Amino acid sequence: MPSAAERTRTLVQSTCSVxxxxxGLDPARAEPLLPDSRHVGxxxxxxxxFPANSPAVRAATHAQDDEVTAVLEITDVAPVSVPHRVRGRAWISGWLTCVPGIAGPGRMALRLEFGEAYVDDLWGAEDVEAEDFRDAVPDPLAAHEAELLQHLASSHxxxxxxLGGLLGERAAPAHRPDRPNAVPLALDRFGLRVRFIEGRGSCFDARFDFPEPVRDVTELRRALHTLFEAAAL
Structure with a gap:
């Protein structure tokens, strides 16, 4: 499974809402505190x-001793229609400073110096250490995950x-008409997570691991083909 640091790093560098x-700033006015871009140094x-006139930029500019504390809140929502669409959340707290000269005209880059982090997602809830976050690598499928999940949901x-046939008695056999709906919920280099939706709105998740981690979309296609072949037997 991906480590807590890898999962957090993937969320930061994905298209998740942040x-x-x-x-001291009004949290009800969320729009000025939505960054236009983000990356990890x-x-x-x-x-x-942020825009140069953003409240966050003003707060960091006028701070004394560069000790503006801040928290980056990340919310991961499934890109497909499924019950309970929030897949996870992460929080990174630290100290905020301005970094002039690296953003375009009328804009300002802010550096959030990593203090501590916490992730609560489909894998569980864990703290994230600074060194682990620094050394973690985002999942190689993260940039393609939304498109791939939407394709699986709409065309397959x-x-x-x-896939419910691989779960034994947990899911209805494939030949029965009352087998649950199956929606692809999450995808990473280690495997596919599916949410099975039963009658009256109840649901459960199942994880289908690949024989070995995949490194790109080409290897993913082969891994999915193997998985679907196994389910068809």
Whole structure:
């Protein structure tokens, strides 16, 4: 399974919704605190780009001793229609400073120096150490995950349902008409997670691991083909 640091790093560098919370600023006015872009530096600090007149930039500019504390809140929502769509959340707290000269005109980059982090997602809830976050590598499928899940959900419904046959008695056999709906919920280099939706809105998740981690979309296609073949037997 991916480590807590890898999962957090993937969320930071994905298209998930993020919000920068700075003490003293009005949290009800969320829009000015949504960064336009974000990336992780070589030391594990998170760089955020805002308009130069953003409240976050003003707070960091006028701070004394560069001790503006802030929290980056990340919310991961499934890109497919499924009950309980929030797949996870992560929080990175640290100290905020301005980094002039690396953003375009009318913009300012802010550096969130990593202090501590916490992730609560489909894998569980864990703390994240600074060194682990710095050294972690985002999942190689993260940039393609949303498109891949949407494709599986819209074009391979029967194949997704057939995966229930690999679960034994937990899911209805493939030949029965009352087998649960199956929606692809999450995808990473280690495997596919599916949410099976039963009658009256109840549901459960199942994880289908690949024989070995995949490194790109080409290897993913082969791994999925093997998985679907196994389900068809």
């Amino acid at each position: 919000l920068l919370v700075v003490p 070589p030391e594990g600090d998170v760089f955020l780009e 419904d029967e194949r997704m349902r057939a």
